[in-house]
Amino acid sequence: MTSCYLMGGKAMLVDYRKRDTYLHKTSPKVLLLGTLLVIVASILWTHPLYCGVMLGLLVILGKVAKFPWSQIKWFFKIIIIPVIFIMIIQAFSLDTSLLHSHYKEVILFYLLPGERLGFNLGGLLYGLAASMKIYMVVLAVAILGYTVSPSDFIQMISRLRFASRQFVFIFSTAWRFIPIIQKQIRHLLDAQKTRGMELDKGKLIERVRKLIPIVTPLLSNSLETGDQIALSMEARAFG
Structure with missing residues (x-):
């Protein structure tokens, strides 16, 4: 499998490499199922703690698989600005129904006088979780493409x-x-x-x-x- 990105004027390719690691020996079905679970988790989870644990687990799995981090670091760098933007927008969000009950009423400061447009701690955490989801999905798909050969993946699909x-x-x-x-x-x-x-x-x-x-x-x-x-x-x- 191959995961391809073009960022910052650099063509980055995370393709399959045959390595003697635990993940490379794992069944493609298990790896595909794990990737799908990460995608589902990124849709359902809204708490940054859960997303952070999953992201940390993916980083550990990447190190176990000897993942070439240098080939994907440019993508992680270039989406920092959109990630910060998402966090700020969510922090100023007026829809508190999506926020965590413990933090939805915690206002750190107000942008406008008269206590208008408050910077919500719950919104900030919600935006942090949304940002982590991007890294989760990208990293999970990249690891899948790095550890599963195209022939094995196609054979699995054909069955x-x-x-x-x-x-x-x-x-x-x-x-x-x-x-x-x-x-x-x-x-x-x-x-x-x-x-x-x-x-x-x-x-x-x-x-x-x-x-x-x-x-x-x-x-x-x-x-x-x-x-x-x-x-x-x-x-x-x-x-």
Whole structure:
């Protein structure tokens, strides 16, 4: 499996690596079930303590699996600003029905005179939990892609009752399409760098603007590759 991210002008790929670790030896079904449970927990849990424990457990599992943290650290860094923004918005939220009963009435300070727009401790904790959920899901999916080989994952999907032959083919093709896109991104980024464009410098908005020129050729190449796959399928009378 492969988890692909493009952040801060860097193409980051967390792909499967065969390692002699406990998680690599674990059944793909168990790992997939664990990932799904993390996703469900991220939807249901609203307490930062539970989310923090789960996040800590994922970090421990990542260390056990010898996860390449350097390949995903850029993603964690770049979402710090949105995470802080989420926490602030939730702290000023007026809907206290979602907040924890012990903290929903605890106002740390008011932004406007007349005790209006209070900074709610419960809202802050709720925003902290929401922020942790992002890290939980991303890390769980990345660990799954790092510890389960694509062939094992596809075989597992093919054994499911609802998985038809067409579904398995579409899933496997889409999964194998990611490394192709990754390679194209690297070539486009290298081409931009040879033109003297510094993709790693500047503010976040400036970095995003620098990445815009690669979107059109990337989309064009992806559509062309998809068209070639469709022609090959038609030539073999697939489906």
